[in-house]
Amino acid sequence: MSSIREDAIAVVASMPPGREEDIRPVGEITGSFGSDVFSIETMQTLLSAQTFKKLTKSIHDGIALDPGIANEVAAAMKEWAVSKGATHYTHWFQPLTGATAEKHEAFVEPDKTGHVILKFSGKNLIVGEADASSFPSGGLRSTFEARGYTAWDPTSPAFLRRNRDTVTLCIPTAFCSYTGEALDKKTPLLRSIQALSRSVTRLMKAFGLYDPKTRCRVSLGAEQEYFLIDRHFYYARPDLIQCGRTLFGATPPKHQQLEDHYYGAIRPRILAFMADVDRQLWRLGIPAKTRHNEAAPAQFEIAPLFEELNLAVDHNMIIMEVLRLTAEEHGLVCLLHEKPFAGVNGSGKHNNWSVEYGNINLLNPGNDPHQNALFLTTLCSVIRAVDKHADLLRVATASSGNDHRLGACEAPPAVISIFLGEQLTEIIEQIEAGSTKKSTRRGGILNVGVDCLPPLPMDATDRNRTSPFAFTGNKFEFRAPGSSQSCASANIVLNTIVSESIDKMAEAIEKFDQEADFNTQLQTLLQKTIKAHKRVIFNGNGYDQSWLDEAERRGLPNLKNTPEAMAQFKKPENIALFEKAGVYSKAEVCSRYEIYMEEYERKIRIEAELALLLTRTVIMPAASMELRNLFQTIKDAGSIKVALRSLTKTATTIASLLDAIDDKAEVLEDLIGKKDSVGMVGAMQALRKEVDDLERIVADSSWPLPKYRELLFIY
Numbered sequence: 001m002s003s004i005r006e007d008a009i010a011v012v013a014s015m016p017p018g019r020e021e022d023i024r025p026v027g028e029i030t031g032s033f034g035s036d037v038f039s040i041e042t043m044q045t046l047l048s049a050q051t052f053k054k055l056t057k058s059i060h061d062g063i064a065l066d067p068g069i070a071n072e073v074a075a076a077m078k079e080w081a082v083s084k085g086a087t088h089y090t091h092w093f094q095p096l097t098g099a100t101a102e103k104h105e106a107f108v109e110p111d112k113t114g115h116v117i118l119k120f121s122g123k124n125l126i127v128g129e130a131d132a133s134s135f136p137s138g139g140l141r142s143t144f145e146a147r148g149y150t151a152w153d154p155t156s157p158a159f160l161r162r163n164r165d166t167v168t169l170c171i172p173t174a175f176c177s178y179t180g181e182a183l184d185k186k187t188p189l190l191r192s193i194q195a196l197s198r199s200v201t202r203l204m205k206a207f208g209l210y211d212p213k214t215r216c217r218v219s220l221g222a223e224q225e226y227f228l229i230d231r232h233f234y235y236a237r238p239d240l241i242q243c244g245r246t247l248f249g250a251t252p253p254k255h256q257q258l259e260d261h262y263y264g265a266i267r268p269r270i271l272a273f274m275a276d277v278d279r280q281l282w283r284l285g286i287p288a289k290t291r292h293n294e295a296a297p298a299q300f301e302i303a304p305l306f307e308e309l310n311l312a313v314d315h316n317m318i319i320m321e322v323l324r325l326t327a328e329e330h331g332l333v334c335l336l337h338e339k340p341f342a343g344v345n346g347s348g349k350h351n352n353w354s355v356e357y358g359n360i361n362l363l364n365p366g367n368d369p370h371q372n373a374l375f376l377t378t379l380c381s382v383i384r385a386v387d388k389h390a391d392l393l394r395v396a397t398a399s400s401g402n403d404h405r406l407g408a409c410e411a412p413p414a415v416i417s418i419f420l421g422e423q424l425t426e427i428i429e430q431i432e433a434g435s436t437k438k439s440t441r442r443g444g445i446l447n448v449g450v451d452c453l454p455p456l457p458m459d460a461t462d463r464n465r466t467s468p469f470a471f472t473g474n475k476f477e478f479r480a481p482g483s484s485q486s487c488a489s490a491n492i493v494l495n496t497i498v499s500e501s502i503d504k505m506a507e508a509i510e511k512f513d514q515e516a517d518f519n520t521q522l523q524t525l526l527q528k529t530i531k532a533h534k535r536v537i538f539n540g541n542g543y544d545q546s547w548l549d550e551a552e553r554r555g556l557p558n559l560k561n562t563p564e565a566m567a568q569f570k571k572p573e574n575i576a577l578f579e580k581a582g583v584y585s586k587a588e589v590c591s592r593y594e595i596y597m598e599e600y601e602r603k604i605r606i607e608a609e610l611a612l613l614l615t616r617t618v619i620m621p622a623a624s625m626e627l628r629n630l631f632q633t634i635k636d637a638g639s640i641k642v643a644l645r646s647l648t649k650t651a652t653t654i655a656s657l658l659d660a661i662d663d664k665a666e667v668l669e670d671l672i673g674k675k676d677s678v679g680m681v682g683a684m685q686a687l688r689k690e691v692d693d694l695e696r697i698v699a700d701s702s703w704p705l706p707k708y709r710e711l712l713f714i715y
């Protein structure tokens, strides 16, 4: 067997089986939860009452920190961090690369006596000046004016990152250009939350439910899927190292068809990893809740409890980082790519989203008819938003990695539709038909056609895994986002489009005839909305080809790949939508278009070049060695007049596969020259098919790359 594979298998096989002791004790959970967060409680103990009051006010109102208190807050933050072993601080931000960025500064500063003091001023806390020239800006910042600014977002608390012996104070920040344009994902996210809050407040006013003290809160619970493989196999797969996904690899006879991995007993080695991850997340105040085996072999999921959206997005970025770094400590590699392995499930990030006003969840059908009217209005707003702006939801999830997942056989399709479940669909149909029940006003309570919504048990609402956008009891679950993507993009779009819809509804309600019955008018409004947008509702199997045909008849967009999707982003009506909501300026939309398209093209090109390189320098040589052995054996047999019919057949097959591979490689090379990204994706697919066929016939001992049955099963 190829020594590299043999060695990897031997090392993994000789690892002592995981023992109970590998699972380090979690320790006291309640006491350590959030102990690495500069929390409200910590602030309260370390700050003067007056400063604490001012700070919490800016946190709650989402406004910038009063510079007058910055020095005191910074001093307290430094004292706290240093007492926990921190030597450095960093502004922690989310540039448009998809990752987080940090530049560490030591607290240490020399004093006049030749000694050092530990310093961290209010100015250090509030703004940082980052040389932004190497971050993508899509033309927002000319290179001669490379300065970018990071500004503290006090709504997301500072936290400590521990790595072996080093402790770093991380300050979540927004990242802007010198002229104030957002160079990151946090700024537009915060703006979109504001836009949605404004619209919800307007709707509340229209419903007569407005209360100046009540706040709107958007929530997110992000489920994170990932793969773990042993690092020995990883190092033997240049495609995983360079692209995060396998460019070749035949599907093994057994993969996920027995459905024996999903929710299966977690192996000790993996459980030790998961326990380690949970412990770190809890210290960071991240409410990691659920962990389990996912559908594909070697695939897993982690989900925290839902939190305020901005915080939840930051926390998801931290979760991805902790998963990656902790895997290394356990001799594993965590793959966050959307489709590391062909033929088995890819990884997504289910985005559970809801909106609250005070303690009312607008997506919760209550028993109270008043709340039901609000619920149905919100529901219809979401239906309208998703139908009108399905293109933007697709844009928000577009990436070279996610293209392999959306539209494949197991992920939600690239066509965006809404799953409501049977009961809710029935209610919607009743409203559309114009309920036979008279709308009534009992005891001043509104009643929208349906007397009372039946309680919708969460379990009954959704077991449809094929829908990209599903109502799940009291929230919507957007399943199209990819596992490696920041949740920010999806939620920026979701907030913006729902905000626009709610605004439209509120506007219509404001125009109701005060003399006429509110309820009848609301019913008519909902009825009209449903009639206009019900085409986006689909409760069937989203993987079925028949749905794609049906979706086409309904006129729903099917944006198959990133360039097709991204083209929608720059449409004038979409730019106008973002501008009106104050989420993106035209320049900010255009810059993101440039950046994401460039990223797409670069990633595809890297894959294509590596596919070509592996084909010519690893795969074809392995096949030709194999052929030489075969030819020698056939020749030797011939010398004693034995005709080796079977080996001749094998040799002929390998020879013709080699020719086919060479042809396909040339096509790919040609497309690389032409910079045809979409063409390259197709050509890589075609090349892969031949190589995978070759893998199925070449002697196992001659095959140079670890196979799927090893990558996915030996760990």
Ligand code: ADP
Pocket: 219, 220, 221, 222, 223, 290, 303, 304, 305, 306, 350, 352, 353, 354, 361, 474, 475
């Ligand atoms: P499933 O795998 O069945 O979709 P999980 O329990 O794995 O469900 O994840 C559901 C996610 O939705 C969790 O993060 C949970 O906290 C979150 N969630 C529950 N209620 C809400 C809500 N009202 N708003 C937003 N997220 C919610």
Ligand code: MG
Pocket: 223, 350, 477
């Ligand atoms: Mg889910």
